[in-house]
Amino acid sequence: xxxxxxxxxxxxxxxxxxxxxxxxxxxxxxxxxxxxxxxxxxxxxxxxxxxxxxxxxxxxxxxxxxxxxxxxxxxxxxxxxxxxxxxxxxxxxxxxxxxxxxxxxxxxxxxxxxxxxxxxxxxxxxxxxxxxxxxxxxxxxxxxxxxxxxxxxxxxxxxxxxxxxxxxxxxxxxxxxxxxxxxxxxxxxxxxxxxxxxxxxxxxxxxxxxxxxxxxxxxxxxxxxxx
Amino acid sequence: xxxxxxxxxxxxxxxxxxxxxxxxxxxxxxxxxxxxxxxxxxxxxxxxxxxxxxxxxxxxxxxxxxxxxxxxxxxxxxxxxxxxxxxxxxxxxxxxxxxxxxxxxxxxxxxxxxxxxxxxxxxxxxxxxxxxxxxxxxxxxxxxxxxxxxxxxxxxxxxxxxxxxxxxxxxxxxxxxxxxxxxxxxxxxxxxxxxxxxxxxxxxxxxxxxxxxxxxxxxxxxxxxxxxxxxxxxxxxxxxxxxxxxxxxxxxxxxx
Numbered sequence: 001x002x003x004x005x006x007x008x009x010x011x012x013x014x015x016x017x018x019x020x021x022x023x024x025x026x027x028x029x030x031x032x033x034x035x036x037x038x039x040x041x042x043x044x045x046x047x048x049x050x051x052x053x054x055x056x057x058x059x060x061x062x063x064x065x066x067x068x069x070x071x072x073x074x075x076x077x078x079x080x081x082x083x084x085x086x087x088x089x090x091x092x093x094x095x096x097x098x099x100x101x102x103x104x105x106x107x108x109x110x111x112x113x114x115x116x117x118x119x120x121x122x123x124x125x126x127x128x129x130x131x132x133x134x135x136x137x138x139x140x141x142x143x144x145x146x147x148x149x150x151x152x153x154x155x156x157x158x159x160x161x162x163x164x165x166x167x168x169x170x171x172x173x174x175x176x177x178x179x180x181x182x183x184x185x186x187x188x189x190x191x192x193x194x195x196x197x198x199x200x201x202x203x204x205x206x207x208x209x210x211x212x213x214x215x216x217x218x219x220x221x222x223x224x225x226x227x
Numbered sequence: 228x229x230x231x232x233x234x235x236x237x238x239x240x241x242x243x244x245x246x247x248x249x250x251x252x253x254x255x256x257x258x259x260x261x262x263x264x265x266x267x268x269x270x271x272x273x274x275x276x277x278x279x280x281x282x283x284x285x286x287x288x289x290x291x292x293x294x295x296x297x298x299x300x301x302x303x304x305x306x307x308x309x310x311x312x313x314x315x316x317x318x319x320x321x322x323x324x325x326x327x328x329x330x331x332x333x334x335x336x337x338x339x340x341x342x343x344x345x346x347x348x349x350x351x352x353x354x355x356x357x358x359x360x361x362x363x364x365x366x367x368x369x370x371x372x373x374x375x376x377x378x379x380x381x382x383x384x385x386x387x388x389x390x391x392x393x394x395x396x397x398x399x400x401x402x403x404x405x406x407x408x409x410x411x412x413x414x415x416x417x418x419x420x421x422x423x424x425x426x427x428x429x430x431x432x433x434x435x436x437x438x439x440x441x442x443x444x445x446x447x448x449x450x451x452x453x454x455x456x457x458x459x460x461x462x463x464x465x466x467x468x469x470x471x472x473x474x475x476x477x478x479x480x481x482x483x
């Protein structure tokens with residue numbers, strides 16, 4: 001479902017003397033449906049970079065990034081947009097929303113985008129918010145004013161609203177209490193069960209051991225760091 | 228799928244100076260494209276060339292019309308282009324007073340576009356006008372007030388209602404949120420996003436506000452000195468800019 005073949009990435013800083021910084025070389029991995037892969041490696045090794053290359057907001061310098069048969073490294077914006085709408089979900093660490101939009105709508109939006117009817121979308125969104133312990137009286141408010149942990153949970157609810165066949169999770173259990181952490185882990189297990197391929201970053205060791213099937217050490221792809 | 232709009236090799240010169248040159252892209256139904264760049268980079272010139280307000284010196288602007296399919300709007304006759312401007316196209320000006328009739332009531336401003344496409348029943352027109360005032364969050368009691376009695380944000384929303392009432396398929400916007408305070412901006416962004424999704428609009432938005440394009444636009448085109456220096460998916464261009472100018476632009480934004 002998600003497959004990287006010999007992917008490299010470098011940054012060229014035109015305004016700082018044109019320095020070229022190679023950050024990734026020969027990155028390859030494969031996540032089958034129902035499989036969860038954890039990216040490991042020290043801070044700065046390129047875990048988030050790899051996730052962004054898969055999601056398409058970083059442009060790969062070479063190699064193939066295949067998600068559901070589409071090569072993200074070469075696809076047209078329009079193809080990537082439809083891939084993100086239907087196939088590839090991303091739970092980032094930060095919630096980015098239009099101010100003033102109620103929480104329930106924020107969570108329901110990915111469902112409305114795939115053509116789900118309004119009532120069903122809101123129903124599913126409400127169910128997720130309930131599971132993640134966001135109190136109902138907050139649903140009509142914009143999440144921009146919520147606490148960090150609440151925003152993170154709204155973000156997770158939004159990410160799991162549509163049943164994406166491929167998902168990227170960036171520290172989904174960070175800054176959550178035990179009970180909410182448990183909910184998020186079961187959401188991940190349910191997603192695997194229905195056949196989603198997942199690539200994620202989990203600093204939480206216990207969580208990693210529980211939901212991940214394999215680990216990929218990103219340091220192996222870091223130029224100058226690989227042993 | 229046929230692109231809604233195909234722009235091919237558009238060039239506009241002002242004497243020896245370049246307004247914009249060699250602009251090419253396809254816009255598909257439902258897509259929102261942002262055009263960013265500093266002032267003088269040619270983004271408004273390009274927008275006006277595409278919308279038929281300026282005649283380009285070279286190139287084609289091919290629009291997929293409902294009846295005849297793809298037609299080059301640059302070589303189309305003036306009446307045909309004007310008809311398009313009243314039906315399938317809409318243009319939201321930076322300054323609402325450029326897009327409104329200031330001495331005609333709010334309802335009249337919305338109704339005028341309906342009458343231009345053949346609506347004649349006064350009661351229907353008024354009902355539609357009131358419905359649209361509601362959609363852009365203007366109190367229906369203001370329907371008979373003139374826009375000159377409205378605040379800047381209300382005028383901008385009225386301009387949007389006037390433009391969208393005939394159900395256009397393509398909206399050109401020139402700095403739609405420029406000059407508005409942030410709370411009004413947020414409301415307008417929310418409104419535009421909702422309308423784009425519900426009506427399946429395509430839009431081309433010229434702005435210099437990168438936060439606005441990140442929230443509204445699927446795709447982004449960066450212009451400098453009349454040339455397109457970079458184009459792509461909005462978050463890719465903003466998160467991983469490739470061209471020196473885009474890198475400078477992105478790194479110059481103040482963090483809030």
